[in-house]
Amino acid sequence: MRPLIVIGNWKMNGSPDSNQDWIKTVARGMESGMPSGRKFAVCPPFPFLSQCAALIKEHSLAFLSLGAQDASAHISGAYTGEVAASMLKEMACQYVIVGHSERRQFHQEVDEVVAAKALQVLDAGMTPVICVGETSDERNSGRAIEVVCGQIAKQVTVLQDRLVDCLIAYEPVWAIGTGKVASAQVAQDMHHAIRQQLGEFNEDVASHVGILYGGSVKSDNAVELFAMPDIDGGLVGGASLNPQEFLAICKA
């Protein structure tokens, strides 16, 4: 049985004061217990990881893990501005998002780089959250499944059996930050296609890998999405900035 996982991606948001309020509110909301078989994580920007790790510890927040939004494809060395996966592990991160569509769009990240980053994250002992997704033009021209399965194929080539230790996040670009959530059936169809493609490579990987949905997830659509057989949770952007809304999604 795959666990349900909800991961908040704060993107380039947060401040020392608001981070403190967020963790305090989430700690209070989780104190009475959380549904079993679920995992939760939050991915603040790099400069806030240390503060958030300390706050999670201070509030004994056993239900909440820490994650980062990116990692370098290199181990260490002369890569100004980059952050190595091993450094994120030192900061108590358990998850690292790689290949987010905003990285692909604004930083020209291609599948090969995404796979190299995922390898670094795995080697450092954390779980990569590998993002894939199609644009609205690709969907409107009937190529959504072909595009996403092409992205997955590149990950399979590089990561092989190690994919079993990764999470995949299907985030249709047209649904990110737009309020246009994919219907539960559209998301399920894509998740099923991804799992089927992984199954052609390795049945064990296909049945064990968690596939999260991301793109305008809110507390009022999470229940329907998470009820789908191939949707194993959510990667939540905007709605995760509000701690009450994040809690409501975690409990959905």
Ligand code: 13P
């Ligand atoms: P929104 O939830 O704001 O649409 O963002 C989704 C996302 O990009 C999470 O990584």
